Amino acid sequence: MVVFKKIKCFEVVFTDPEKVYCGGDKVTGRVLVEVCEVTRVTAIKLLACGVAKVLWSSASQNCKQEMEYLRYEDTLHMEDQPTDSDGSVILRPGNHYEYKFGFELPQGPLGTTFKGKYGSVKYWVKAFLERPSHPAQEARKKFEVVDFVDVNTPDLLSPISGKKHKKMTCLFIPDGHISMSASINRKGFCEGDDICISADFENTCSRIVVPKAAILAKHTYLANGLTKVFTQKLCSVRGNHIISGMTDSWRGKSIRVPKIKPSILGCNILRVEYSLLVYVSVPGAKKVILDLPLVIGSSSSGLSSRSSSMASQTSSEMSWVELNIPGTPEAPPCYLDIVSEDHRLESPTARLIDEFDNICDSPIFMYAPEFKFMPPPTYTEVDTNKNHCVN
Known part of the structure; x- marks a missing residue:
């Protein structure tokens, strides 16, 4: 040994x-x-x-x-x-x-x-x-x-747009159409940027449809002359239901780029690409999808839209702070501070898989979802002049 x-x-x-x-x-x-x-x-x-x-x-x-x-x-x-x-x-x-x-x-x-x-x-x-x-x-x-990808080039700063029109049928009988057009002001973005979407939707079919948008990642692998593709939905937003014969428009609808790797476009055996899908979910039919390509970069695209909005919001909030109004009643207790964690309504999060797209998206009749929460806390003010409680 x-x-x-x-x-x-x-x-x-x-x-x-x-x-x-x-x-x-x-x-x-x-x-x-x-x-x-x-x-x-x-x-x-x-x-x-x-x-x-x-x-x-x-x-x-x-x-x-x-x-x-x-x-x-x-x-x-x-x-x-x-x-x-x-x-x-x-x-x-x-x-x-x-x-x-x-x-x-x-x-x-x-x-x-x-x-x-x-x-x-x-x-x-x-x-x-x-x-x-x-x-x-x-x-x-x-x-x-990290391979440096500059999104501030003229090509990536140019706006992109697209249109989609699809005739609908119900049991082989014509049932109107779904039309949509969408555009974004640029093609290149970085992690944390807000993508502002402008879109118009028209529904002339007999069904209630729902417009949505999502950021999609597409991984392409090449080996031995074969290709393997893997796609994943990263985040999404949705609009209001559109009933038959109605239209809807998005102006300033935004979706934030999550924490993701920059696009990989120069590799011969592996590519990582991203796209913005603007689509309409139609009950009993395939989705109407408009694909707008994105390039995710490694350099900052400058002051994003959310930065300016946050700044304006901060200044607005500060102006209210400076107002010291005497005799203003104290605000009621925060609902989230009183209600236990298990009963809080989660903030909307992106569905990573398409499995929830067909659940309660386009009901035949509109209805409000039922949420079972604890009742709000009782708010009591004390009147200092009369020295008794007012409910």
Whole structure:
């Protein structure tokens, strides 16, 4: 039985562990080594890699493809550390040894760090500690890279629009039509931006329809000449029901871009694309869908619409704060402060899957949903002049 000498500490540490790198940035750090006993080290080698990988299983074969963005190799040395003729060094217990490293990322387009259902883009640094008559010991550390996508280009600042018209039938009998047109003021957005939608809807069929909008992510994987597509609804908003013979319009209807990765458009085996779907849910028929492509960038698109609205709201609220009106009765207690957490009405959230689209969206007869909540708290004011309670 062979007993190998143990290494107390062997790890990779980046100079800025939280940094997200771009093409051309320099990645720096140290390889830390501590030993339990006197140890001869022949070499400390470094390998930095960036790889896009696609993998899934089909009925007949395993589809696999890789694309390399980065590969850097180096042998590290310590300053002021005596070496033998073969380049090996003697490490002694109780000392902390640091091997510094640094390399630049390629200037060309890099794939943004990404992990999807059938593929990923990963970057890492791996260090190898080599000793005589011992297997090489490894230490690995990941780092994040983002491909710079500027949404302030003329192409992405241009408005986009579209129209959709569909004739409806009921048991093969013509049943009017659904028409809609929608537009947004630009194509490129960043995380946290508000997308303002202008849209017009017309319903001449006999059914009650519901207009909606959603941000959709589309992941495309390519391997062995085959393509795998995965789509996911990220967030959505909805409008009012439109009864037969009526129209509706959206002016300033907005949907916020959630926390998502920038678009990946330059990779040959993996693409991440986004789109804004404006659609109408029709009972007993397929949805009428209008697809407006989006590009999610990594640079700020400037002052978003919500920033200005928040600023105006803040100034409005401050003007009320400055008004010190004597004799103003105290506000009633907040309902959310009194009612227990279990009975609070959740704020509207985006449905990630389409499974709820057909539930209570387009009833034959309009009705208000029933919510079972606790009754509001009793509000009591004390009249200081009459010294009795007024309910």
